[in-house]
Each structure stands twice: as structure tokens, then as C-alpha cells.
Amino acid sequence: MEFRLLQYFVVLAEELHFSRAAQRLHISQPPLSVAIKQLEGQLSAQLFERSSKEVRLTAAGQHLLVQARDILDRSRRAALDTRAVAQGMAGCLRLGFVGSSMYRGLPEALAQLQAQHPQVRVDLHELNSAAQVTALQQGKIDLGLMHTLAAPAGLHTQMLLREPFMACLPAQHPLATQARLSVSSLAKERLVLFSGAVSPEYFRSIHSLCLRAGFDPELRHEVHHWLSVLSLVSNRQGVSIVPACLQRAGIPGLVFRPLRDNTVHSEMQAMWRSGLEHPLVTALLEHLKHQIEQSATRTQADAPAARIP
Template identity: 70%
Template sequence: MIHLETRQLQYFVVLAEELHFSRAAKRLCISQPPLSMAIKQLEGTLQAQLFERNSRGVRLTHAGRHLLAQARDILERTRRAAADTRAVAQGMAGSLRLGFVGSSMYRGLPEALELMRAQYPDVRVDLLELNSIDQLAALQSGKIDLGLMHTLAPPAGMRAQVVVSEPFIACLPARHPLAAQDRIAMAQLANERLILFSEAVSPEYFGVIRSMCQKAGFDPELRHEVRHWLSVLSLVGTGQGVSLVPACLQRAGMQGLVFKPLARKAPLSVLQAMWRPDPEHPLVPILLGHLQSVVKKQRPAASGRR
């Protein structure tokens, strides 16, 4: 196998451009003997004469002219490979596979992605919407690099960080009799049809809301169980029932809905990030930094917004 050193190719290209050993050595910041030795070694490796030397100077042979273009290409590809690798290691390039739950879209994720795109245009973020349990499995299998999910205890070997926590609020059709109230008592929902996330998709949310109802003295009448928050809002908007949702969903901008805080302190809906710290993907802390910055700037959604 022929082994070409980038140092030898660099010396060759400079000499081919200068056609003068002394000037080439000066440009390379070396003395002339190491340059001559490197060229001889390169010619020996290739078993081809690259330069003709005589009293009138130096000129490329046919083989030397053939090598010049390829040597320039090899050196440029080597330079790009080094620069690209350095950029990936520093988080300025590469790709990040991001899992997310639907509520992330109302908790700063679109804005954080836009900040990352503006700051690092060579970074690609691949998005995959998954429920929390499926994200955990995807992290463990290496299918995603970072997950934005509801609160799950991180297993051994994973790191987790809370992104945002906010209370559950009541979501009602705009014409609902309770829509005129400033606050809603849980007991007032006892006879309402409740639209919830499917227990199979989000057992935590399902359990929290059922517990809220039971503490108010009733078991919820579960008429619909859905898989996406927009489906919850759509069903409420068409009068199919009421729901308890994270406060961030007020930012969805859907018509025909009213959001009301609860009369008593409500449990918190928590969005957390989870990732593998060993080895840590260099783009993970960058995206999390943008996300935390956006969350801090977002003002809490006003209660009672229509």
C-alpha cells in the first residue's frame, strides 16, 4: 500500500508553484535540505520523477503535472475534513436527533430551533414526535440524542433537566356556562365529560388529572382519550367536553376556547430534557441553552384568554 504524507504533498505543491527550491523553502519556513529530502522521498514512494532539475532551474515533469491537481485536491479535502470535525466537536456543525412531545411546541421549542439555525446554519436538527415512554426507549437504543418529555425518572446512565413547569388549567368551550368565571373549582367539573390524553400514551398525565378529580370528590367521566394536545383542544372547541391542560396550550391560538385557572393550587405540568451524558453530544447543551433562554423570556400566558 502506498502511503502519502500530507507534509510531502504540501512541500510538493509549494515547489510546483515556485519552481525554485530556495523560494519554496522560504515560503514553507524550512531550510532547503529538508525540502529536497521530502521531494526525493515522495518520488521514491511514487516511483516517478516529479521535477526536472538543471542549471536553468526546476520544472514539472508530465507525472508532476498530473500529481499537482490531485495533490491540491487531497490537501483541500484534508483541510475540510479537519475543519468539519473540529466544528462538529465544538457544536458548530453536524446533526442532532431530537425527540419531543407535542406540548414542546408551545414551550419555546420553535423559537429555540430558530435561534440555533441562525447561530449555527450548518447544524441540522432532525425532529421526531414521540410520547415520553417511547422517547426513553429511543434514547436507550441510540435512535435519538435528546428527548423533551414529561417527567420520568431518568434511568441509570441518563441525565435529566427540567425545562419548564407550569400549572394545569381548565380548558372550556367559549360558550360553556363556566366560561364567565374567573376561576374554576374542580368540583364544578364533576358532571362534565372530560377529554384526556390516552393512559397508554401518557400514564403520568392521565394519573395526575384523575387524582385531581378524585381529590375533588368525583371520578371523571372519560368520554374521549386522545394522543395529541391539538386533538384535545379541537374536541373541546367543538363542544365534546372539557379538559385540564398545561397553561402553555393557551399559546396554540385556537378559536372557540376559554382557559381558566383553577380555584386551588394545581399540580404542575413539567417538561424535562433527557440525554445520554457519556459521551455527551456537543449540540445538546447548545440547544438546551437556547431553550432555557426562550423559556425565561416567555411571559406566563394570561388567564381567561379566548
């Protein structure tokens, strides 16, 4: 059945008068009569009883009216929803992220996105960087926020942030009195680090930083979440080297100190499928970059986070 025929049928069923129905449809009466006969022929059912005095719906016509209104309504809603999704006003964004992005403006960016577009649903998936790449390739997420990785074919990247690593110490630690530390000053300390199995990039960066400072770090714990790293340090289970953004975690009993001879940085990049026009990806990235810029302006650390052009 054509939508046009259903539209003609519904208007005539509401008016029960060919002339008035034709006027509403902005057509003449003969094409309306032809359309109704065509629809009845397609359905092999009489929809109207016609006489010189009145037009009435048959039982078949009354049944079709309910169905036709539903079909036309769903068609209109589908068109409106599709337009809203195309304009970034509605739809679903499947977002992969690493834990550190929660301290790099992601919660605020998500709040802004959903305040502006309340019909948007964001599905969050906490995954390590390698798992995000796989999820992007398999079409399971639309956008990934991850540590620096070379993009495989078919994926596009944008650098969002580069910030220094800092020493993280218990507040009572003797080194906490110094304004700035050398990496070598941590040589005799037991380190609490993010697991190399979960984030080999972070692990290699910190391990190489220690090796360049002249020592092979003694690992006390390897954990899977940054909050676990901070909690262990605050409970005097060791010290750590962490991205500067973790100063904003708000865990008591910790101090963060810049590293004097730091030669590596913690980076966060966005990755998505090349050629995929997804308005929600663009919108969230704009909010996130704005939050990163605001955070850089507010931060008073010696080496604040910086937006990458």
C-alpha cells in the same frame, strides 16, 4: 503518504524552483530535495524532471498535483469543520420532543439557535417520553424534551418547567363564565383527554386529580395530539384538563380557567446521555430556558409557568 510530503510537493509544483519553494516552506533546500525523493520512492514514480535550467512536472506529477490539492483541501476543511462542531458553531443536533414543548418556547429557542449558528442542522423527532428514553439509549437522538420520567442509568435530566393544569372549555359552556373552577365542577362533564397509551404520565395525573375530587371521569375521546384535544373541545365535543401552556395555541372558541383545587402539575424535563459533551445541547437548553423565563414574565394567568432553578 505523509501530509508533509504532499505539502512540500504542492509548493514545489507551484514554484517549479527548489530555492523559492524552500523559502515558502521556511526550510532549507536539501531537506526539500530529500522529501521529494522520499515521496517519489513511496510512489515508485518520478514526479519532476530536473535540469540545471528548469524543473518540470512529469505526467505523473501533474496527476498527483490534482489529487494532492484535493487531499490537502479536504484535510483543512475537516479540521475547520471539526473545530466548528466542537465549539457548537456547526454540526447536527437530533432533538426528540413531546408536542406540548411547541407551546413552551421550543420554536423560538430553535430560531435563536439557528440564527446564531446558521451552519447547525436540527433534526426534529416528535416522540412520546418513553420512546425518547429508548432513542437516547440507542444513540438515535442527542437531547429529549419530555414529561417527567425517572432517568435510567447513563442518562442525565434537568427540570425545565412546572406549570398547573387548567380546565379547557368551549367558549359557550356555562362554566366558562366563572373565573376559577373546582375540579369537582367537571364531574358531570365528558372529558377529552390525551391518550393514556401515548402519555401514561399525563393520563394518570389527570385521572388521579379527578379521583381526588370525588369522581371517576367519563372519557369521551382519547387522542394522540394536543391540538386534537383543543379542536374537539372547541367543537363542543367535551371539556378537558390541559397544561397551562396550551393557552398559547391560539385556537378560537376556547376558554381556559384555573383549577381551584389543583394538586398536580405538568412538567417538562430535558434528558441526554451522561458524560456527553455536546455544545449544541448546551446552547439549545440555554435558549429554551431563556424563552421559558420570558414566557413566565409575559403570562398573566393566575398560576403562570415557572422556571425550575
